Amino acid sequence: MVQEYEIIVIGGGPAGLSAGIFVARQKTSCLLISKDLGGQMNLIPKLENYPGTLMSSGPLLAKTLESQYLSFNGEIVYDTVQMIEETESGMKVKTSRSEYISKSIVLAPGKVPNNLGVENESTFSNKGVHYCTKCDAPFYQGRVTATVGVGGYLLESGILLSRMASKVYLIYKGGALGGDKEMIASIEKKENVQLVPQSSIKAISGNNTLQSIVVLDNSGKETTLQVDGLFIEMGSKINLDFVKHLVKINTKGEIEISEGNATAHPAIFAAGDATNIPYKQIVAACAGGATAGLSAFNYIERLKGKPGIRADWKKTIGDTIFHY
Amino acid sequence: MVQEYEIIVIGGGPAGLSAGIFVARQKTSCLLISKDLGGQMNLIPKLENYPGTLMSSGPLLAKTLESQYLSFNGEIVYDTVQMIEETESGMKVKTSRSEYISKSIVLAPGKVPNNLGVENESTFSNKGVHYCTKCDAPFYQGRVTATVGVGGYLLESGILLSRMASKVYLIYKGGALGGDKEMIASIEKKENVQLVPQSSIKAISGNNTLQSIVVLDNSGKETTLQVDGLFIEMGSKINLDFVKHLVKINTKGEIEISEGNATAHPAIFAAGDATNIPYKQIVAACAGGATAGLSAFNYIERLKGKPGIRADWKKTIGDTIFHY
Numbered sequence: 204m205v206q207e208y209e210i211i212v213i214g215g216g217p218a219g220l221s222a223g224i225f226v227a228r229q230k231t232s233c234l235l236i237s238k239d240l241g242g243q244m245n246l247i248p249k250l251e252n253y254p255g256t257l258m259s260s261g262p263l264l265a266k267t268l269e270s271q272y273l274s275f276n277g278e279i280v281y282d283t284v285q286m287i288e289e290t291e292s293g294m295k296v297k298t299s300r301s302e303y304i305s306k307s308i309v310l311a312p313g314k315v316p317n318n319l320g321v322e323n324e325s326t327f328s329n330k331g332v333h334y335c336t337k338c339d340a341p342f343y344q345g346r347v348t349a350t351v352g353v354g355g356y357l358l359e360s361g362i363l364l365s366r367m368a369s370k371v372y373l374i375y376k377g378g379a380l381g382g383d384k385e386m387i388a389s390i391e392k393k394e395n396v397q398l399v400p401q402s403s404i405k406a407i408s409g410n411n412t413l414q415s416i417v418v419l420d421n422s423g424k425e426t427t428l429q430v431d432g433l434f435i436e437m438g439s440k441i442n443l444d445f446v447k448h449l450v451k452i453n454t455k456g457e458i459e460i461s462e463g464n465a466t467a468h469p470a471i472f473a474a475g476d477a478t479n480i481p482y483k484q485i486v487a488a489c490a491g492g493a494t495a496g497l498s499a500f501n502y503i504e505r506l507k508g509k510p511g512i513r514a515d516w517k518k519t520i521g522d523t524i525f526h527y
Numbered sequence: 528m529v530q531e532y533e534i535i536v537i538g539g540g541p542a543g544l545s546a547g548i549f550v551a552r553q554k555t556s557c558l559l560i561s562k563d564l565g566g567q568m569n570l571i572p573k574l575e576n577y578p579g580t581l582m583s584s585g586p587l588l589a590k591t592l593e594s595q596y597l598s599f600n601g602e603i604v605y606d607t608v609q610m611i612e613e614t615e616s617g618m619k620v621k622t623s624r625s626e627y628i629s630k631s632i633v634l635a636p637g638k639v640p641n642n643l644g645v646e647n648e649s650t651f652s653n654k655g656v657h658y659c660t661k662c663d664a665p666f667y668q669g670r671v672t673a674t675v676g677v678g679g680y681l682l683e684s685g686i687l688l689s690r691m692a693s694k695v696y697l698i699y700k701g702g703a704l705g706g707d708k709e710m711i712a713s714i715e716k717k718e719n720v721q722l723v724p725q726s727s728i729k730a731i732s733g734n735n736t737l738q739s740i741v742v743l744d745n746s747g748k749e750t751t752l753q754v755d756g757l758f759i760e761m762g763s764k765i766n767l768d769f770v771k772h773l774v775k776i777n778t779k780g781e782i783e784i785s786e787g788n789a790t791a792h793p794a795i796f797a798a799g800d801a802t803n804i805p806y807k808q809i810v811a812a813c814a815g816g817a818t819a820g821l822s823a824f825n826y827i828e829r830l831k832g833k834p835g836i837r838a839d840w841k842k843t844i845g846d847t848i849f850h851y
Contacts, residue, residue, distance in 0.1 A: 221578040221810065228576055251598075252552055254545040254813040255591050256579050267579050274575075463805045481787045482821050486545065489578040490814030497806050 207304045208234040210499050211296050213284050214311030216242025217485045218475025220268035221492030222309040222499070227277035229500050234303060235272065235279045236296065241265030242313045243439070243476070244485065246335055253485050264485070284312075287446045287471075294470055306506060307499040310446060310458060310466070310473040311492055314439040319351065321407055327433075331413020336360035336434045343368045343432045349416055350374065351404055352436030358386040360436040365393040372428055374399040374418060407433060441477045453479055464495035472498045531628045532558040534823050535620055537608050538635030540566025541809045542799025544592035545816030546633040546823070551601035553824050558627060559596065559603045560620065565589030566637045567763070567800065568809065570659055577809050588809070608636075611770045611795075618794055630830060631823040634770060634782060634790070634797040635816055638763040643675065645731055651757075655737020660684035660758045667692045667756045673740055674698065675728055676760030682710040684760040689717040696752055698723040698742060731757060765801045777803050788819035796822045 212222045215237025226233040239245070247261030256264060269279070282298040287308065289295075296303045316334035318324055324332060333339040336350065340363045349372035350360040357375055364371045373380075373390065378400055380387045390396055401421040408415055416433055418426045441456045451459045451467040457479040464472045474491030476483045501511030536546045539561025550557040563569070571585030580588060593603070606622040611632065613619075620627045640658035642648055648656060657663040660674065664687045673696035674684040681699055688695045697704075697714065702724050704711045714720055725745040732739055740757055742750045765780045775783045775791040781803040788796045798815030800807045825835030 217578065224576060224578055251595075252548060252817075253579060254541065254548055254595065254817065255577060255583075255588050257591060257594060259579075264579050267581060270581060271575075271578065482818055484814070484817050484821075486810070486817050487814045490808070490811045493576075493578065493808055493810050494806055497808075 205295070205302045205304050206234070207293070208232045208278075209305060209503055210234075210307050210309065210496075211236060211294070211303055211305040212309040212311060212496070213237070213296070214242065214313055214475065214477075215240050215265075215279065215281075216244060216311060216313045216475060216488065217264070217268065218313065218488035218492035218495070219309070219311035220265070220272055221489040222311055222472075222474060222496035223272040223277045223279075223492075224268065224275060225493045225496035226309070226500055227272060227275035230276075231500055231503070233277045234305070235277060236282055236284055236298060236303070237279070238281065238283055238315075240269055240279075240281075246337055248337065250485070261485075268489075284445050287449060289449065289470075306503045307470045307472070309492070309495045309499050310443075310450070310471060310477065311475040311488075311495070312442065313476045313488075314441055316435065316439050317437040319404060319435050319437070321404060323407055327407060327409060327413045330411065331409060331430075331432055332407065333432060333434050334436075336363050336436060339432075339434070340364050340367045345369050346431040347429065348372070348432040348434065349399075349404075349428060349430045350434040350436060352434075353381075353438060355382045355386070356436035356438055358382045358390060360434050361390050361393075361396055362386065364434065365390070365396050368432070369395060371396045372399050372418075372430065373397065374402050374404060376401065376403055404433075443477065446471070455479070460491075463498040464491055465498060470502060472496075472502075529619070529626045529628050530558070531617070532556045532602075533629060533827055534558075534631050534633065534820075535560060535618070535627055535629040536633040536635060536820070537561070537620070538566065538637055538799065538801075539564050539589075539603070539605075540568060540635060540637045540799060540812065541588070541592065542637065542812035542816035542819070543633070543635035544589070544596055545813040546635055546796075546798060546820035547596040547601045547816075548592065548599060549817045549820035550633070550824055551596060551599035554600075555824055555827070557601045558629070559601060560606055560608055560622060560627070561603070562605065562607055562639075564593055564603075564605075570661055572661065574809070585809075592813075608769050611773060613773065613794075630827045631794045631796070633816070633819045633823050634767075634774070634795060634801065635799045635812075635819070636766065637800045637812075638765055640759065640763050641761040643728060643759050643761070645728060647731055651731060651733060651737045654735065655733060655754075655756055656731065657756060657758050658760075660687050660760060663756075663758070664688050664691045669693050670755040671753065672696070672756040672758065673723075673728075673752060673754045674758040674760060676758075677705075677762060679706045679710070680760035680762055682706045682714060684758050685714050685717075685720055686710065688758065689714070689720050692756070693719060695720045696723050696742075696754065697721065698726050698728060700725065700727055728757075767801065770795070779803070784815075787822040788815055789822060794826060796820075796826075 212235040244261030250259045286297045293304045347370045348368040351374040361373045405419040406417040458473040472495035474495040475488040504511040533556045536559040568585030574583045610621045617628045671694045672692040675698040729743040730741040782797040796819035798819040799812040828835040
């Protein structure tokens with residue numbers, strides 16, 4: 204059975220949650236679909252530049268946004284969106300586990316980490332394979348790890364792991380490390396870091412959790428390394444395969460938005476890091492989400508022949524106090 | 528002596544304070560000039576739609592933003608900007624009490640209440656004359672008040688005052704009250720509200736505080752009313768007289784901004800309710816401020832031949848943890 208909502212928000216980071224807050228607050232049925240809560244905010248252990256929060260962190264802000272959204276009766280489902288299709292009954296959102304219909308959609312998918320692209324990679328995800336060294340390095344205190352990646356991401360990962368793990372294999376394709384010279388010098392001094400240049404990872408294996416990786420070097424030689432954890436630090440990308448037939452995407456792979464966070468499709472609005480905004484800040488994602496949410500609300504109001512709203516100011520008519 | 532700053536922010540509402548946070552965090556000398564702290568946020572007793580704050584209010588959010596800004600060593604001066612001039616040494620900001628020079632300016636003046644336009648009005652401001660009934664009605668418990676204004680603003684003011692004051696004169700130019708029918712019916716039932724139609728206020732007087740107002744009706748008759756408080760609810764406006772020769776202003780009186788919150792002047796950026804953004808939300812003002820602040824920072828970096836930044840991610844090089 205296909206569940207119907209007035210508005211569906213795709214993405215559970217700051218943009219998606221803010222869109223949800225502004226939609227659900229208008230007593231409009233709203234479903235937020237996301238793989239996780241918080242998105243890239245989970246990478247922020249100390250958050251000092253979000254206006255209005257002191258002594259906060261990315262995960263804490265994510266929980267606060269979730270509380271606000273749920274307080275307005277918004278719904279959340281943790282699932283992966285596979286395709287959006289335009290049908291006669293509305294916009295159909297197909298996920299890994301279900302299907303949903305809505306009148307309007309807010310896209311806030313953010314960025315997701317790049318995969319390594321080897322077999323069984325998803326099987327071992329969070330079972331030895333990790334995409335965020337900052338988040339997960341502390342689980343590898345005194346254990347054997349490898350990190351594979353590019354540029355500054357790899358250097359950061361290596362430095363962080365070297366402070367936790369007993370051993371760090373630092374695997375990279377080039378002959379020399381790239382990036383900040385101070386960080387490279389710091390890495391090269393670490394006794395527990397073994398550089399593995401001109402190499403890539405060919406296979407990963409284990410039982411329930413990761414146990415070993417096969418490294419292939421430029422000469423064609425394969426080496427099996429016993430590791431407890433593998434960190435993949437290849438940057439992040441915007442994945443819009445599920446919606447690229449409906450919106451306009453620029454050469455950077457970002458959704459092009461215009462005033463009111465509109466996309467090229469009249470029923471679809473977008474916000475956050477997946478859009479062509481100049482500074483990818485959390486507060487910019489929140490504001491974009493709020494704007495996209497209000498625009499989606501106004502879109503469905505106009506479908507009903509109503510005028511929509513210009514702002515979200517609450518006003519209790521009659522003899523009660525007016526809250527703005 | 529003219530004090531110099533790298534960046535001056537004009538306005539102490541959410542846009543200006545957020546701009547200040549993002550500028551000062553870059554260890555850039557920043558002065559924020561404002562008439563008050565919080566601006567229109569002070570009108571919000573209960574704030575439920577700012578993403579990331581639960582159980583908050585406009586004044587509380589303003590204090591939090593101020594704390595963040597001051598924590599990065601930003602400076603604040605309470606003063607009124609009278610004119611911005613381009614000089615050989617930079618942008619000169621003339622205020623009521625001083626003069627300042629900066630390389631770049633962020634405009635975030637917001638909206639200010641419309642004045643009545645009578646003599647001595649500013650003398651009695653906050654000494655009997657008020658521009659925000661929601662904020663200041665509680666000071667008039669059991670006292671005699673008048674409110675003058677337009678449409679919904681006047682109706683709200685009358686209802687709020689009727690719950691506090693012993694007497695409310697409701698003064699308006701038209702023959703009939705305009706606005707929401709339920710609110711008009713509510714007003715007309717109040718025994719302590721006296722409607723004063725087809726009238727305007729000609730003069731106000733008092734000793735240290737307001738004591739009486741002179742009401743002029745359409746027939747030319749003048750009546751003096753003894754009142755303790757006068758509330759002026761004539762809506763709000765954007766005042767850009769001090770900068771209109773430097774930026775482009777649209778037909779609604781708003782500053783036109785483009786990507787990165789740029790204005791028509793390369794050294795001036797703008798954010799908040801005084802700009803042409805579709806939804807005048809606090810979070811939109813904060814994001815606009817953050818963006819304008821980063822753009823101003825990048826502008827002065829480029830003046831120095833540096834590349835500027837695309838995001839505000841903090842990264843401690845070397846062997847310490849990386850905060851994003």
